[in-house]
Amino acid sequence: xxxxxxxxxxxxxxxxxxxxxxxxxxxxxxxxxxxxxxxxxxxxxxxxxxxxxxxxxxxxxxxxxxxxxxxxxxxxxxxxxxxxxxxxxxxxxxxxxxxxxxxxxxxxxxxxxxxxxxxxxxxxxxxxxxxxxxxxxxxxxxxxxxxxxxxxxxxxxxxxxxxxxxxxxxxxxxxxxxxxxxxxxxxxxxxxxxxxxxxxxxxxxxxxxxxxxxxxxxxxxxxxxxxxxxxxxxxxxxxxxxxxxxxxxxxxxxxxxxxxxxxxxxxxxxxxxxxxxxxxxxxxxxxxxxxxxxxxxxxxxxxxxxxxxxxxxxxxxxxxxxxxxxxxxxxxxxxxxxx
Amino acid sequence: xxxxxxxxxxxxxxxxxxxxxxxxxxxxxxxxxxxxxxxxxxxxxxxxxxxxxxxxxxxxxxxxxxxxxxxxxxxxxxxxxxxxxxxxxxxxxxxxxxxxxxxxxxxxxxxxxxxxxxxxxxxxxxxxxxxxxxxxxxxxxxxxxxxxxxxxxxxxxxxxxxxxxxxxxxxxxxxxxxxxxxxxxxxxxxxxxxxxxxxxxxxxxxxxxxxxxxxxxxxxxxxxxxxxxxxxxxxxxxxxxxxxxxxxxxxxxxxxxxxxxxxxxxxxxxxxxxxxxxxxxxxxxxxxxxxxxx
Numbered sequence: 224x225x226x227x228x229x230x231x232x233x234x235x236x237x238x239x240x241x242x243x244x245x246x247x248x249x250x251x252x253x254x255x256x257x258x259x260x261x262x263x264x265x266x267x268x269x270x271x272x273x274x275x276x277x278x279x280x281x282x283x284x285x286x287x288x289x290x291x292x293x294x295x296x297x298x299x300x301x302x303x304x305x306x307x308x309x310x311x312x313x314x315x316x317x318x319x320x321x322x323x324x325x326x327x328x329x330x331x332x333x334x335x336x337x338x339x340x341x342x343x344x345x346x347x348x349x350x351x352x353x354x355x356x357x358x359x360x361x362x363x364x365x366x367x368x369x370x371x372x373x374x375x376x377x378x379x380x381x382x383x384x385x386x387x388x389x390x391x392x393x394x395x396x397x398x399x400x401x402x403x404x405x406x407x408x409x410x411x412x413x414x415x416x417x418x419x420x421x422x423x424x425x426x427x428x429x430x431x432x433x434x435x436x437x438x439x440x441x442x443x444x445x446x447x448x449x450x451x452x453x454x455x456x457x458x459x460x461x462x463x464x465x466x467x468x469x470x471x472x473x474x475x476x477x478x479x480x481x482x483x484x485x486x487x488x489x490x491x492x493x494x495x496x497x498x499x500x501x502x503x504x505x506x507x508x509x510x511x512x513x514x515x516x517x518x519x520x521x522x523x524x525x526x527x528x529x530x531x532x533x534x535x536x537x538x539x540x541x542x543x544x545x546x547x548x549x550x551x552x553x554x555x556x557x558x559x560x561x562x
Numbered sequence: 563x564x565x566x567x568x569x570x571x572x573x574x575x576x577x578x579x580x581x582x583x584x585x586x587x588x589x590x591x592x593x594x595x596x597x598x599x600x601x602x603x604x605x606x607x608x609x610x611x612x613x614x615x616x617x618x619x620x621x622x623x624x625x626x627x628x629x630x631x632x633x634x635x636x637x638x639x640x641x642x643x644x645x646x647x648x649x650x651x652x653x654x655x656x657x658x659x660x661x662x663x664x665x666x667x668x669x670x671x672x673x674x675x676x677x678x679x680x681x682x683x684x685x686x687x688x689x690x691x692x693x694x695x696x697x698x699x700x701x702x703x704x705x706x707x708x709x710x711x712x713x714x715x716x717x718x719x720x721x722x723x724x725x726x727x728x729x730x731x732x733x734x735x736x737x738x739x740x741x742x743x744x745x746x747x748x749x750x751x752x753x754x755x756x757x758x759x760x761x762x763x764x765x766x767x768x769x770x771x772x773x774x775x776x777x778x779x780x781x782x783x784x785x786x787x788x789x790x791x792x793x794x795x796x797x798x799x800x801x802x803x804x805x806x807x808x809x810x811x812x813x814x815x816x817x818x819x820x821x822x823x824x825x826x827x828x829x830x831x832x833x834x835x836x837x838x839x840x841x842x843x844x845x846x847x848x849x850x851x852x853x854x855x856x
Contacts, residue, residue, distance in 0.1 A: 257594055257659040280658040284683055347675075406650070407673060417651075418675070420682070535633075535648070 233508050240515035247522040251290040254530050292419040293525045294518040299431050299480040301517025303473035304491035306438050309445045310469040311376050318477040318491035322383045325390035326360025327353040327481040332397045335408045350482040357478035414487035414540030416525050423483040434476035442506035487540045489547030599629050599660045612668035614692045614833040621836050622711040630660045651676050668692050698834045725839050733768030740794035740856050742769040748801045750782045760831050767845035785811030794856050799828040824848045
């Protein structure tokens with residue numbers, strides 16, 4: 224495969240991963256607290272009018288938005304993780320490393336616990352404040368890390384830790400005074416796709432599209448930046464501009480993802496690693512294939528979250544971490560270089 | 563060495579496949595069949611989302627129309643056989659599959675976002691406030707109308723009014739209103755304050771709740787403070803009287819020394835249903851019996 228053109232490799236990898244997404248979509252639509260037979264699912268796609276109303280409500284109003292949000296969120300987290308790992312040249316980077324998660328948590332907990340109303344009437348307060356919090360944290364981290372118009376990777380990572388700890392402490396404080404809202408806040412913090420409706424799907428899509436296009440345009444430069452900042456500079460890549468671009472695009476899609484589904488951990492870390500093992504480190508292939516794999520993985524994980532303990536629902540973040548943590552351990556023990 | 567490396571690389575390629583297979587196995591073929599809910603013809607398909615509402619549906623004689631309830635329900639016993647649709651957050655897929663004609667929810671028990679979502683999914687939703695005994699009385703006619711059981715609702719209302727009038731008369735006849743400590747939980751020591759159902763029940767029985775000044779409904783209090791307030795009677799719902807006599811926090815109270823302790827089944831005191839009237843009656847009877855010795 225190594226000798227074939229990039230277009231062919233991209234097409235092969237993408238179509239395999241796209242088939243995975245299609246399988247995950249079908250399974251996600253068919254399973255849940257109520258079983259839907261394939262015949263009914265097929266009827267839903269071909270002639271939804273003939274479905275019994277309760278099955279139609281389940282498929283169209285409950286599962287479809289949830290599975291679509293899973294696809295978009297999974298793709299977003301995998302894309303952001305791939306971008307951050309590439310630009311920071313750090314295997315431990317994940318979508319939340321720039322502080323978006325802690326900023327979003329703080330925003331969401333403020334909205335849930337202090338009952339702050341949303342300034343936009345058609346958008347509920349939790350996604351609004353989570354999104355604002357995520358972007359604010361990202362900007363603060365970037366500004367903290369900036370030294371002489373440059374952002375060294377080390378100070379950037381440290382600034383991320385500082386902001387995360389600070390916001391984390393505020394979240395803990397809010398949780399102690401939460402009272403009966405504690406349950407909701409906990410659910411959000413563990414990540415769940417349960418609050419999805421079609422509105423959240425449509426609101427998230429533009430951010431994902433813009434972020435994905437931006438990252439894929441930057442893919443060739445990311446490949447060069449992977450050789451080290453000095454080499455990249457000598458090859459005509461402005462690494463500071465690239466850093467800002469990747470961080471902005473990655474944070475934007477992460478913020479949109481966490482706004483609607485809370486903190487879904489680990490998958491943004493290990494999906495890019497797994498994909499890199501299969502496709503190799505070329506970001507032009509890695510980014511789109513990661514996005515598709517992330518989408519398939521999150522939909523399957525969410526299906527498990529919905530069905531394993533039905534009618535109780537597990538937070539999907541629990542499933543991704545249970546599958547992800549052993550993988551992470553295995554990753555740490557491995558001696559093979561990843562980049 | 564070389565061999566080992568090749569083996570590792572192979573394992574490595576399998577890892578994603580393994581992960582995927584694991585998830586596929588977990589995700590496939592799960593879920594309850596669509597005919598999980600009883601399909602037999604009935605005049606109305608009711609789903610309740612709070613234990614107090616479930617009890618009241620049975621009290622109204624419409625229990626046969628109930629197709630599903632929540633996991634928290636345990637009374638009357640036949641509710642155990644009903645399919646369940648989740649707890650505070652109902653499982654919306656199961657709720658849709660139950661095909662309810664009417665969904666009954668309690669305003670404070672089911673979170674607001676769940677109520678909003680159910681509304682947007684076009685469920686026929688009746689949201690009632692059922693926190694106090696007075697709420698029960700004011701909800702009964704509305705429930706009776708919604709469940710086509712107006713007659714029975716009127717009967718329950720009459721019975722409620724009659725018993726309450728009796729309780730009130732008995733309470734007025736008391737020469738002295740005893741002070742009571744309402745024990746909700748022993749460790750930490752938790753009682754019932756303002757706006758709590760238990761406090762309301764005790765007051766209707768003619769007692770004075772020594773923690774009626776607490777703003778929280780179920781505050782945690784200190785044993786020292788309790789000793790200072792030294793109530794006439796201990797009403798226990800979490801601890802048996804013989805254990806209370808041994809507890810270091812309680813044994814110094816005069817109520818314990820004089821054995822003025824009453825254990826009441828907490829089931830009668832924690833939900834605003836017709837069973838509360840029985841709880842009031844038990845407490846009032848005890849107070850009237852002990853009146854001479856207080």
